Amino acid sequence: xxxxxxxxxxxxxxxxxxxxxMILAMLFIGVGMVASVSERHAWLLRIHKPLGIAILVLAVxxxxxxxxxxPPPLPAxxxxxxxxxxxxxxxxxxxxxIAMPLVGWAMLSAGGYPVMLSDSLRLPAIFPxxxxxxxxxxxxxSWLAMLLFLxxxxxxxxxxxxxxxRRDGVLASMIARRRE
Amino acid sequence: xxxxxxxxxRPRHLGAWVLIAAVPAAxxxxxxxxxxxxxxxxxxPKRLVDQFEANAGVHPGYRRNHAKGVCVAGYxxxxxxxxxxxxxxxFASGQRTPVVGRFAIPGSxxxxxxNSVPIRSMALRFTQAxxxxxxxxxxxxxxxxxxxxxxFYAQLQAQQPDPxxxxxxxxxxxxxxxxxxxxxxxxxxxxxxxxxxxxATESYWSLDAFVFTGSDGLRHAVRWRMVPQSAxxxxxxxxxxxxYLAADLRQRLSHGxxxxxxxxxxxxxxxxxxxxxKAWPADRQTVDAGTLVVxxxxxxxxxxxxxxxxxxxxxxxxxxxxxxxxxxxxSAAYADSYLRRTSEEAxxxxxxxxxxxxxxxxxx
Ligand code: HEM
Ligand code: HEM
Numbered sequence: 001x002x003x004x005x006x007x008x009x010x011x012x013x014x015x016x017x018x019x020x021x022m023i024l025a026m027l028f029i030g031v032g033m034v035a036s037v038s039e040r041h042a043w044l045l046r047i048h049k050p051l052g053i054a055i056l057v058l059a060v061x062x063x064x065x066x067x068x069x070x071p072p073p074l075p076a077x078x079x080x081x082x083x084x085x086x087x088x089x090x091x092x093x094x095x096x097x098i099a100m101p102l103v104g105w106a107m108l109s110a111g112g113y114p115v116m117l118s119d120s121l122r123l124p125a126i127f128p129x130x131x132x133x134x135x136x137x138x139x140x141x142s143w144l145a146m147l148l149f150l151x152x153x154x155x156x157x158x159x160x161x162x163x164x165x166r167r168d169g170v171l172a173s174m175i176a177r178r179r180e
Numbered sequence: 181x182x183x184x185x186x187x188x189x190r191p192r193h194l195g196a197w198v199l200i201a202a203v204p205a206a207x208x209x210x211x212x213x214x215x216x217x218x219x220x221x222x223x224x225p226k227r228l229v230d231q232f233e234a235n236a237g238v239h240p241g242y243r244r245n246h247a248k249g250v251c252v253a254g255y256x257x258x259x260x261x262x263x264x265x266x267x268x269x270x271f272a273s274g275q276r277t278p279v280v281g282r283f284a285i286p287g288s289x290x291x292x293x294x295n296s297v298p299i300r301s302m303a304l305r306f307t308q309a310x311x312x313x314x315x316x317x318x319x320x321x322x323x324x325x326x327x328x329x330x331x332f333y334a335q336l337q338a339q340q341p342d343p344x345x346x347x348x349x350x351x352x353x354x355x356x357x358x359x360x361x362x363x364x365x366x367x368x369x370x371x372x373x374x375x376x377x378x379x380a381t382e383s384y385w386s387l388d389a390f391v392f393t394g395s396d397g398l399r400h401a402v403r404w405r406m407v408p409q410s411a412x413x414x415x416x417x418x419x420x421x422x423x424y425l426a427a428d429l430r431q432r433l434s435h436g437x438x439x440x441x442x443x444x445x446x447x448x449x450x451x452x453x454x455x456x457x458k459a460w461p462a463d464r465q466t467v468d469a470g471t472l473v474v475x476x477x478x479x480x481x482x483x484x485x486x487x488x489x490x491x492x493x494x495x496x497x498x499x500x501x502x503x504x505x506x507x508x509x510x511s512a513a514y515a516d517s518y519l520r521r522t523s524e525e526a527x528x529x530x531x532x533x534x535x536x537x538x539x540x541x542x543x544x
Binding site: 027028031032033037038039041112114119122132135136139153154156157160 | 214511
């Protein structure tokens with residue numbers, strides 16, 4: 001099925017902005033909680049785990065939406081290198097929004113912690129407990145988060161570039177505001 | 181249709197380029213501030229744990245505090261008497277819950293002699309049948325010296341050994357205590373406390389307050405204490421052996437299990453839950469929640485307690501943290517310490533190598 005509207009499908013747009021807010025919030029919550037010894041540490045961690053799992057669920061839905069409704073093509077005159085960068089960064093973002101929660105879940109499992117999403121809701125372990133796996137996964141969680149943040153910054157700069165400099169409808173295709 | 185782009189350099193694009201650079205830059209700055217990299221004055225878990233290392237050196241693979249200890253295992257037999265106050269499965273009548281624990285002495289040096297401090301600690305992980313866990317770390321003293329992580333950090337800084345003498349500077353320690361009158365109750369206790377000859381004869385206090393929730397939804401502020409059922413024979417600690425506590429434990433367990441009663445104290449309205457330096461009045465209602473039975477011990481280098489982080493905020497439904505500011509600080513610092521020691525166990529690049537074999541070395 002080809003996209004002829006020049007827009008992302010409505011579910012894709014809704015998921016995009018909802019998850020953008022959630023993921024950006026998660027990045028700030030994550031670095032904020034591990035750099036705090038105050039009550040902030042406790043309540044941020046209480047938000048972090050269920051919100052992260054919600055992102056995992058939504059990411060799977062989003063991937064399905066992405067495969068079901070192809071996005072509008074990039075402008076034909078976009079230089080090859082920029083097209084390549086756009087596609088690579090989009091797939092990297094999809095990969096990271098799935099990998100981050102899985103690594104978070106796996107690292108708590110490897111650390112022997114009960115994976116509690118609330119006072120009483122516990123997810124099963126998805127990785128055998130062990131100190132080596134824990135340490136590797138815990139560091140991976142940090143490094144992938146940094147990669148996600150940098151990819152997000154580049155993604156946001158590129159969107160602004162399309163919207164403000166090129167004015168080529170790429171930003172509009174996600175905002176659903178067609179330019180006359 | 182997308183319009184044809186003609187990105188000609190016109191002055192009005194200048195503002196656009198500035199925006200394209202400024203928005204991500206502002207985002208990165210905010211991230212750096214929230215993450216603490218751009219807020220060097222904030223007390224972070226890393227700075228707390230760095231201070232433990234500054235005071236006692238880095239001992240790869242070991243906990244950054246309570247470094248010297250021994251693993252134990254056993255179970256908790258509930259009496260059912262705490263069940264009306266907390267719906268945690270561990271308190272259900274007749275319930276038996278497996279426990280992996282650890283006895284230790286405070287301090288960051290895993291080779292410190294057992295008589296170097298008058299405090300002993302007990303850490304426990306209860307694994308409930310429903311998969312939820314209760315982790316707790318308790319000390320053998322009725323009050324904690326400080327009420328906040330900031331004061332705890334200041335105390336650690338004051339106790340940092342002077343490079344010239346290898347010992348804390350008494351003037352700095354005195355200055356700290358003068359500036360922190362809340363330490364008075366602890367100091368009064370410490371004056372008369374002496375290092376016990378056994379882990380088995382000590383009481384261990386939660387110190388921090390927690391909140392029990394019953395199945396009726398009612399909340400109760402509590403503290404608890406493990407009360408030893410082994411008689412204190414008041415024997416003096418054998419001065420010759422630096423590791424007498426582990427030897428004593430092994431010897432006692434070879435004759436049979438050791439027991440503690442879990443005594444839960446219910447707060448009266450108004451009792452402080454956010455200040456571990458203040459004991460609650462002695463007349464508060466207490467509940468005998470059941471019996472901890474310790475059956476076996478194992479060296480900490482290879483025992484099951486090694487890779488457990490006894491984070492006191494890992495709690496089953498029915499127990500919650502209180503507003504005690506030490507609790508989130510402990511959770512954050514223990515996680516940092518846990519990551520350092522597991523990274524060392526994993527031989528990750530940039531971490532110090534583990535000692536070839538744990539050997540007691542002559543350290544003051
Ligand atoms: C999109 C999803 C997620 C993002 C973007 C994210 C991001 C982060 C970040 C940035 C940190 C701080 C890392 C550091 O600076 O060291 C962090 C820590 C953490 N994350 Fe996540 N996370 C996600 C999902 C999850 C999930 C699903 C879980 C668990 C179920 C989880 C559990 C944790 C824990 C426990 C920590 C702190 C560990 C500690 O105190 O040492 N995260 N996360
Ligand atoms: C802000 C104050 C505190 C800080 C920063 C702190 C820090 C630490 C650290 C870094 C560890 C090593 C954790 C690990 O690697 O697993 C530790 C262990 C321990 N702490 Fe604290 N602590 C604090 C307050 C307390 C209090 C109030 C208690 C007593 C109720 C306590 C009892 C224990 C015990 C029993 C252990 C040993 C746990 C074990 O055997 O694994 N701590 N502490």
